[in-house]
Amino acid sequence: MIAAPLNAAPGLLHMFSHPFIRYGFLAGTGVALACGLVGYFAVLRSQVFTGDALSHAAFTGALAALAFGFDARLGLFGVTVAVALGMGLLGARGRADDVVIGNVFAWLLGLGVFFLAIYTTRRSSGNGAAGPAVLFGSIFGLNAGSARLALILGLATAVVLLALARPLLFASVDEAVAAAQGVPVRIVGLVYLALIGLAAAEGAQVVGALLVLGLLAAPAAAAQRLVERPYAGLALSAGLALAAMWGGLTLSYAAPKLPPSFAIIALASAIYAAAALLPRLRRVVGQGGASPP
Amino acid sequence: MRGGTAPMPLADVGDLSWSWNIGADLQGLFAYHFMVNAFRAGTIVAIAAAVIGWFMVIRGESFVGHTLALVGFPGAAGATLLGVSATFGFFVFSIAAALIIALLPRGNSVRGFSEESAVVGTVQAAALASGFLFISLYHGFLNGVNALLFGSFLGVTDSQVLTLFVLGAAAVIILALTGRPLLFASIDGDVAAANGVPVRWLSSLFLVLLGVAAAEASQITGTLLVFALLVVPAATAQILTPHPLKSLALAVGLGLGITWAGLTAAYYSPYPVGFFITSFAFAAYLLVRIGQGHPWRRAFQHEAKQAPA
Numbered sequence: 001m002i003a004a005p006l007n008a009a010p011g012l013l014h015m016f017s018h019p020f021i022r023y024g025f026l027a028g029t030g031v032a033l034a035c036g037l038v039g040y041f042a043v044l045r046s047q048v049f050t051g052d053a054l055s056h057a058a059f060t061g062a063l064a065a066l067a068f069g070f071d072a073r074l075g076l077f078g079v080t081v082a083v084a085l086g087m088g089l090l091g092a093r094g095r096a097d098d099v100v101i102g103n104v105f106a107w108l109l110g111l112g113v114f115f116l117a118i119y120t121t122r123r124s125s126g127n128g129a130a131g132p133a134v135l136f137g138s139i140f141g142l143n144a145g146s147a148r149l150a151l152i153l154g155l156a157t158a159v160v161l162l163a164l165a166r167p168l169l170f171a172s173v174d175e176a177v178a179a180a181q182g183v184p185v186r187i188v189g190l191v192y193l194a195l196i197g198l199a200a201a202e203g204a205q206v207v208g209a210l211l212v213l214g215l216l217a218a219p220a221a222a223a224q225r226l227v228e229r230p231y232a233g234l235a236l237s238a239g240l241a242l243a244a245m246w247g248g249l250t251l252s253y254a255a256p257k258l259p260p261s262f263a264i265i266a267l268a269s270a271i272y273a274a275a276a277l278l279p280r281l282r283r284v285v286g287q288g289g290a291s292p293p
Numbered sequence: 294m295r296g297g298t299a300p301m302p303l304a305d306v307g308d309l310s311w312s313w314n315i316g317a318d319l320q321g322l323f324a325y326h327f328m329v330n331a332f333r334a335g336t337i338v339a340i341a342a343a344v345i346g347w348f349m350v351i352r353g354e355s356f357v358g359h360t361l362a363l364v365g366f367p368g369a370a371g372a373t374l375l376g377v378s379a380t381f382g383f384f385v386f387s388i389a390a391a392l393i394i395a396l397l398p399r400g401n402s403v404r405g406f407s408e409e410s411a412v413v414g415t416v417q418a419a420a421l422a423s424g425f426l427f428i429s430l431y432h433g434f435l436n437g438v439n440a441l442l443f444g445s446f447l448g449v450t451d452s453q454v455l456t457l458f459v460l461g462a463a464a465v466i467i468l469a470l471t472g473r474p475l476l477f478a479s480i481d482g483d484v485a486a487a488n489g490v491p492v493r494w495l496s497s498l499f500l501v502l503l504g505v506a507a508a509e510a511s512q513i514t515g516t517l518l519v520f521a522l523l524v525v526p527a528a529t530a531q532i533l534t535p536h537p538l539k540s541l542a543l544a545v546g547l548g549l550g551i552t553w554a555g556l557t558a559a560y561y562s563p564y565p566v567g568f569f570i571t572s573f574a575f576a577a578y579l580l581v582r583i584g585q586g587h588p589w590r591r592a593f594q595h596e597a598k599q600a601p602a
Contacts, residue, residue, distance in 0.1 A: 049414075099355060102524055103578050109518060110521070110567050111572075113568050116565075131439050208425075212418075213417060213418045214417075217415050
């Protein structure tokens with residue numbers, strides 16, 4: 001085990017001579033920025049399960065587009081953002097309980113499998129790996145054009161979120177006071193839902209629809225454990241997501257048996273676990289002055 | 294779930310189209326042994342999942358059930374990698390995860406943000422990612438991914454049916470024995486504890502039973518679609534009647550109906566069983582929810598309330 005990275009070290013220097021690695025890093029950077037920033041507010045506003053639901057919608061959208069012969073990205077982004085906005089509009093009337101959410105999204109996934117079956121049986125060009133690729137991502141399969149598009153969309157999502165950060169933070173911390181101060185709480189919430197949809201669709205291309213939840217939740221939760229101040233936390237969340245992304249891609253290059261999406265999610269989960277265990281470790285060592293409540 | 298021995302039904306398509314001659318169609322359904330096994334397994338799973346799911350919905354633990362099913366995925370994929378039956382992997386991982394959740398200290402939310410859902414999300418993603426790792430280490434298994442995630446009824450062996458039966462029956466019997474105090478503890482934990490019901494112990498036991506039910510349901514619906522058999526029959530039955538025993542029986546009936554209809558539809562069509570089971574379940578739930586808000590029903594309830602007075 002120790003010998004493997006040593007042998008791989010000279011190879012790592014030439015990592016970027018492979019175009020598929022360059023494209024992976026380009027797309028991954030955009031996705032990590034978008035997911036890290038959007039995820040911070042998802043954890044703050046307890047909308048993690050909304051992200052989960054939207055990633056399911058991303059799966060069904062992508063396979064529906066494939067089944068009807070369109071570009072998968074059209075369905076991916078279109079359906080995900082549409083479902084996000086629909087949830088926002090319905091949510092104003094009354095909060096759906098978890099049984100309803102679970103029902104709707106189990107059915108959405110079932111519908112996705114239906115489209116997958118249509119795609120693999122009816123289309124001669126269909127290949128059997130389409131389902132796993134949408135579910136678990138295929139970052140090293142991106143071409144130059146889709147990598148550039150993923151980077152641009154990721155950066156755009158990040159810029160819109162940063163522009164919205166102040167009112168969104170205000171609305172997240174105290175919605176009533178924010179509304180009284182003239183913050184358009186409803187519109188801010190709706191735009192934020194669309195941003196979660198965009199981030200989920202972006203992430204689905206890289207780590208897959210099933211794993212994007214880890215990229216949304218883990219870096220953000222780790223950042224909120226480590227830092228109290230919101231803007232520092234926001235930056236740290238994006239930084240940790242980038243670290244997991246770049247580290248995971250490098251790891252997967254060094255050890256080709258590890259699929260990149262596994263390496264990325266494993267690193268993100270490890271970062272969260274480290275952040276959660278850090279205070280306990282300090283307490284055991286005996287340097288922590290604060291007594292637990 | 295998969296097995297090389299099962300005859301593929303695609304060879305003679307002539308026998309396999311739905312003719313609306315119900316008797317002949319039903320005979321055709323059971324012409325193959327693998328289909329008989331699928332119905333046996335489906336029946337066992339539907340009953341166990343509906344009974345345990347009924348308590349799960351009352352206790353508000355739907356997402357715990359979902360998480361336990363997701364944890365079964367790396368178990369099943371890992372078992373396949375090691376050359377063991379996927380059924381074994383489902384049960385070991387789901388029950389182990391249930392034990393771990395039961396042993397963890399109850400979350401005291403000291404910090405302001407909603408970390409719990411973030412932790413659940415991270416655990417789910419990590420479990421799915423590990424399952425994906427095992428699958429990619431096991432080459433040539435890509436069609437198996439869909440079977441594990443979205444269910445399959447092909448190639449259920451006799452020994453798998455026996456495993457499902459023994460574990461499902463054990464779980465239902467344990468639940469029947471502890472049902473009364475468990476219901477008490479689920480509805481009002483504090484009063485139950487004051488009356489000497491071992492609330493903490495019962496909730497840990499129930500988590501293990503839930504692990505069994507999640508693993509059983511994963512066999513038919515796949516890891517991702519367990520909601521269709523675990524939640525929907527129970528939630529639908531509880532809308533229809535508030536009486537515990539009646540709604541429990543109704544949940545079992547609904548679960549059986551959804552499973553049998555789903556298996557039949559999947560047999561006579563090229564589409565996967567997970568799609569049909571989730572669609573039938575969703576349709577049943579939607580019908581009941583719409584019927585619940587219907588003016589006729591409200592008028593009927595109004596009359597029923599007035600009548601005894």
